[in-house]
Amino acid sequence: MKIKFLGGAGTVTGSKTLVESNGIRILIDCGQFQGIKPLRELNWEPLPVLPNTIDFVLLTHGHLDHCGWLPRLVNQGFEGKIYCTSPTKDITKLILLDSAKIQEEEAERANKEKFSKHEIAEPLYDLIQTEKVFPLFRVVKPNEEVMLDAEITAVFKNAGHIIGACSIELNVENKTLVFSGDIGRDDDVLMYAPVKPKKADYVFLESTYGNRIHPDEDVKLLLETYINNAFQINGTVIIPSFAVERVQSIMYLLWQLKKEDKLPDIPFIIDTPMGISVLEVFTENKNWHKLSESDCIEMCQMFTMNTDYQETINTIFDKGSKVVIAASGMLTGGRVLSYLERYIGLPETTVIIVGYQAEGTRGRKLLEGATDVKIYGKYYPVLAKILEIEGLSAHGDQNDLLNWLSELESKPQKVFLVHGENQPADELRVKVQERYGFACTVPMMGQEIEL
Structure with a gap:
């Protein structure tokens, strides 16, 4: 089994993790890069694998940095199924349509006012391309097993953060891979506390606030x-x-x-x-x-x-x-x-x-x-x-992220810290190793590993 970090590694945006097993390719999230220009420019680059060779996309939630590259993926040939919860489907539709509209408007404005460095500014994707994503959605219920293949199943579990957000437990080759998505807070104003995983051979944990404790402020x-x-x-x-x-x-x-x-x-x-x-x-x-x-x-x-x-x-x-x-x-x-x-x-x-x-x-x-x-x-x-x-913040802080690992019944073989800038991810790595003794690493963008 191979894991390739196509986004959300060394950065908080562009989340894309590719799982490849026995000829089946599964993309966990399909996010858009935001922030500094070198990251934004990655949105225009083709994936290192052909989109038409990806069988499934599993969406943790509907924020742009987790779903915002789907129109490009579909426009470049992806024809598989996109699994997510019902609220995530609704939120993703809203987010993608809004994103396409903004990009069309900004391209039009750049061309009109001539502030783009390109001769003709183009949107990353348009509304027509975005509409092609929606027929591929398949809604799943939390805590129910989804059969992706004869030997691959997935279970979505509430992660707090935003409405519909889930962590994903992927069972493949007799191994359990847990992808946190974005973890919410135990005391959020509106969202319920995240469900903590009980078992995992490998954990892919976000590290957005890996080096910060939210202040105890009123x-x-x-x-x-x-x-x-x-x-x-x-x-x-x-x-x-x-x-x-x-x-x-x-x-x-x-x-x-x-x-x-x-x-x-x-x-x-x-x-x-x-x-x-x-x-x-x-x-x-x-x-x-x-x-x-x-x-x-x-x-x-x-x-x-x-x-x-x-x-x-x-x-x-x-x-x-x-x-x-x-x-x-x-x-x-x-x-x-x-x-x-x-x-x-x-x-x-x-x-x-x-x-x-x-x-x-x-x-x-x-x-x-x-x-x-x-x-x-x-x-x-x-x-x-x-x-x-x-x-x-709707993101869990360092304590929340560490506590999310607290109910694992046995030691995972490795914890990968993703979706964080390098310093927060590395500080969280040290804390995970100190508290639990788990083998923990921070993967680099584009890195491929074998499990």
Whole structure:
């Protein structure tokens, strides 16, 4: 059996792990690279194996860095089945359609305003190519065995993180391979705690926050303080958010604060059509999260939902104090950039970063103290307050990741640390070896191993 790390190794994006056994090829996740240019350019490169030779894709969840390369895979010849949970199917559709739309719009804008280095800017994939992915989906239920082949089975188990997210237990050649996907937190606001694996010969564990412990901070108090401070100077609060789970978590916390009469009477705006659509997925999948239907309805009534872009324009030019939650979470695209163009240069603006920011993204640059930011080919001075609330991350921290391994009944032959930058992954490697004595390694991008 061969394992090849095609993405999500040495980086937090582009997750793709290829499993090859007796002529069967299985791709665990099919993510898009984000962040620094050398990584983004990998999205344009062909896979080292022909897509038409891959039999199955197993999706852990619907975030772009785990599903965002599927249209390219299908466009280049993949005709197999894509297995995932029902919420992941719905989320992936929303994510891919939104991604294709943004890429088409940005290519069109680059050509119109001539800020691309290419003679003709093209999208990575378009809406027509994206639609070809959807007929290949096959929905699986958590904890139920799926027969991929006569001797290969898979079981999906809840991983927390976002709605529908699962770890995958792959049984092949009498070995059990466990792929964590992204692990959520035991005390998440909306998601249930991740299910810990009981047995594994080999573990492929994410390491996004492998070197960090989430601070024990009062997230609600921070939101209350930041918003009220902005209100005092008639400022606007912009919260760049991942449309899936993060938007809903922030909505929930703000709704709780509003019920406690701790927030000013100003507009609270959701400006991410995909985030609004995700609310429907929450309503249709009540067993995947902690929110009741009545809570969901009451929560939504607090917010103005912008769907049409003209509503975005009206909100941008509204001079009053307001709180805007908009995608994308790492400021790599989406409507949040339209807000930044107008507001990032105003000292009364507050930008609250609430999720992981990959290397090279605008969000990471702002956190690192950038004095200007490039948006659609133009530079804007950063005069706004840039604040961070780490406690809102949907990723487990070092303790969560270590605890996820705690119920293994016997020692795995090896633990591979993936989906993390090199330093966090290596620090987690040391901790895994110290706590459990497991053989642990950090694979490199493109590396192939035999099990």
